[in-house]
Amino acid sequence: MIETTDYAIFDAGDVQLTSGQVFRSMKLAYKTYGRLNAARDNVIVYPTSFSAQHVDTEWLIGPDGVLDPERYFIVIPNLFGNGLSSSPSNSPDVLSDGRYPLVSYHDAIAVQHRLLVEHLQVKQIALVYGWSMGGMQAYHWAALHPDMVERVAVVCGSARCAPFNRVFLEGVKAALQADPAFQNGRFVTQPTAGMRAMGRVYAGWALSHAFYREEAWRGLGFDALEDFLTRSWDGAFARRAGDDLLAQIATWQNGDVSACARFDGDLSKALAAITARVLLMPGATDSYFQPSDNASEMPLLVNARSAELSPIPSIYGHRAGNPIHIPADRAFLRDKIQKLLAM
Incomplete structure (x- = not known):
């Protein structure tokens, strides 16, 4: 572990990616907020979005924010390729040919899971909350670790990258x-x-x-x-x-929760693995993570404890899911998450 003034690094060592390639000395940057309770189950995982680092998204965390650090232990894992976790800019020699490999969401969640279980000794996750690429990661968390994830909030995200999105x-x-x-x-x-x-x-x-x-x-x-x-x-x-x-765009374009040996490309099988309470919040006017994607996923969430599709009623498009300067959209998210956490 390398501690810094603002975030920490989890050294995952040499990691075999879903592609079969080995990523040497893979490092996950993360930051935590609040305190882990005695039961080690008051955890919210909040993955980052495209090009974002934790500092760009932590505005959402606060006693009066969407995620409350006084009640929950919040972990922001920085997605690979964002310049803090392993990225082309800080990992120039990860492969013998010097080329940066495709790092999938499955690879990212595998290392995040190790961080939580091996290092932070987390037992249960109360909520995985994510916007955009973070929402795609939230979906992966719910499908890959149903025994651990109690709730998932997918904000302007989807289970796989739609052709139009690509x-x-x-x-x-x-x-x-x-x-x-x-x-x-x-x-x-x-x-x-x-x-x-x-x-x-x-x-x-x-x-x-x-x-x-x-x-x-x-x-x-x-x-x-x-x-x-x-x-x-x-x-x-x-x-x-x-x-x-470019590395994060590749992760995004290849995003598909079913693209692994466990689900063998079967999206129905992947979404049926989810047992958490699911809240899907697309932006009503989002151009590329369109509400219709989430609407098509709803019938496949057959084993979820509950599933709600609640579009954000906003003209701010995709940005409605990251409403730093949009009070009405921020209030909508806060209200929905408070109700989800109360279930």
Whole structure:
């Protein structure tokens, strides 16, 4: 264990990935909030989303927040590829050919499980809560460890990456890779132009038609649309290494809870393995994690103790699930999670 002032590192050693490749000295960065109770079962696991590090998502944690650290022991595991956990930017020699491998959600949850069981000695998980890529991880947790997970909240996420979602990501990836710094499958320098292009592409997908029609960006403190795009999106991903973003896009595009030997690609079998209480909260106007994906999953949750589909009634698209500056959406999430935890 390597303790730092802000987060800790769980060294998982050499890990065999679902691809069969071995990732040498795989490291999981994480941070905890609150205290573990005597029964070691007041645990909330809160995985990170695309490009996010724990500091980007911890705004949701607080006595008056969605997740209460005074009652629960909250663990944020940083998803591989985010620059803190093992990523292309900090693990250049994980394979003999120097190429960064595909790290699946199954790989991520396997290491997270080891962190909780081996190091933190957690017995039960009261809730796995995740937004976007975090929501996909929450689904994996529930299917792979049904004996351990009591509740799961999937916010703007799905059990697998839909074809339409994959195509959206192809556009994001193409914008990034169009930068001249992308050579022979990797970036030789930070792709400044590619990052800006990626941000502009993302801006049209992350928020809804109604958001722009109603000029809701004015409520976020912007005087003009170009000002919103420039200050919110041109540099939105510049804080991350280009290769790290590509690694997480690969994880996202290949996300499928059934893509393992246990379920053999059978989504019905994978979702039938879930016994937790399930709360699915898509954004009502989300363009790429569309509510219809969750609606199609509901009939497959045949063994869940309960299953609720409750779209977030918001014009903020995908961002409704991460409403840092959207009080109404934040209140909706808090109310739903409080009710779920009371069950």
